[in-house]
Amino acid sequence: MVQNDLSSSLRIVGQKSSPLTAPYHNLKLLIQNKFLVRNLVRRDVRGKYRNALLGYAWTVIEPTLLSIVYWFLFIMLAGNPDEYYAVWVLIGVIVWSCFGKSLMASVTSLTGNTRVIHLVFFPRIIFPTTAMVANITITVMSSLVVIPIILAYGFPFGIHLILIPVGIFLSGVMGMGLGIIFAPLNCMQRDVEHLFRFIVRAGFFVSPVMWTYEMAMERGVFGEIVLWNPMVVPITMARHGLMGKWPDMPVEWIGYSVFVTVGLWILGNIIFDKFEREAVKHL
């Protein structure tokens, strides 16, 4: 690494501070390497839609098509529950996919960058972080789809719309936090990756993607169980923001979800930092 103040004395290679301070150190490292982070994010975002005729439009087309399919499926199964139902599914798909993609990208962040890891040294927390930032960026771009929806359905334009990117951000950080806990393990046995691919698919149904928080609440006590799923808050938040209101759910559950997100991120950093060095030897 090119660093100027190091030329004076012998330094020990690869010395690290205690993993417990990793969250703080990792944040510092990310700021120190912000130029690299920016370039890697740009590579991920631009690379994804290069060579496609429709380019960035796919960020919007993909969730729209998906939600049309789910909307159709739901109507076949349950009849039309709500005139806005297709919109709620669309928001659900967008926020959930941010979580799912950040999660998978973080789980595979070490295994997928084997070549770079073998040839250059830089702080490895940069891999999952850039994947998360790239996913959040792409997802925020795809959430521009709400503009025609607002015009078509006559939702109010206002400050509440900020809840959509906030929900996306929460879900992205949660995905990364959970993912980096298992990234080192995935270097040892790739089973982890397959298990998580299943979790993302199954989690889709136990999270309010095809259903809404309000539907769950109608089920009484049974419905309250779903609140333990920390993904309920980000998705519901984005939906309520689109409706033009602040999240209409108990404040302690919002706090719980934010707490889980931050907690996972901190725990993830500690575990990632502790095991990453041994794990890369498996690559």
Add this chain to the structure above:
Amino acid sequence: MSELAILVEDVALSFPKKRGLKGLILGLFKDNKVRHHALKGINLSISKGEIVGIIGTNGCGKSTLLRVISGIYPPDSGTCKVRGNISLLAGLGTGFSAHQTGRENAILYGSILGYSEQKIIDKLPEIIQFSELGRFIDEPIRTYSAGMKARLGLAVASAIQPDLLLIDEVLGVGDPAFRKKSTDRIMEMVRQAGTVVIVSHSFGMLSEICDRLVLIEKGKILAEGNPQDVISAYHQNVKSTKE
């Protein structure tokens, strides 16, 4: 003796071996940690300004040693100390993004190698000129030939002068004309860099430029010193293992 640039003290490094499900379950009951010991107690000190070559048969731990020095693998035991900034020249063009242009990739690769934004911007014209890509610099990398990629990789990697230069078998890329140019360029880097460690199999080149050679065999240093002596020690060792 001038001041030390690299000090490797009793460094050992082992890699875990892949185990199947059976091995994994057995491992729960008894400690059967099967590990491949790549480096077994390496001691090496390199002074500032020295050019040191590392030789040895394939898989003897040469590249692993360079990776330990550059910080990719932390040693299991022992310490490795260095002075100044390090640059490892290996696998030129790692991290290139196929859909971005040569120019964008030069910046990306530079940032992967740890250059600052200002430095890359300053060096960009020189990089583009050295890579001889002409108008291709603004075309996506996927349209490049292998040689063009290698040229761009070398142009970026050699743009900045490190204090410690580690070279792992990167000589001889591209067409003959560029191969000469790239060898010249690396030689120029070697001359300018404070300290150089080269891993290579081209003994002719090594004996020409190195002050000292180190022979590694099965993770241990077998011989060290004058290039001619070490090369003959290598041949002797190869012969004896054959018999």
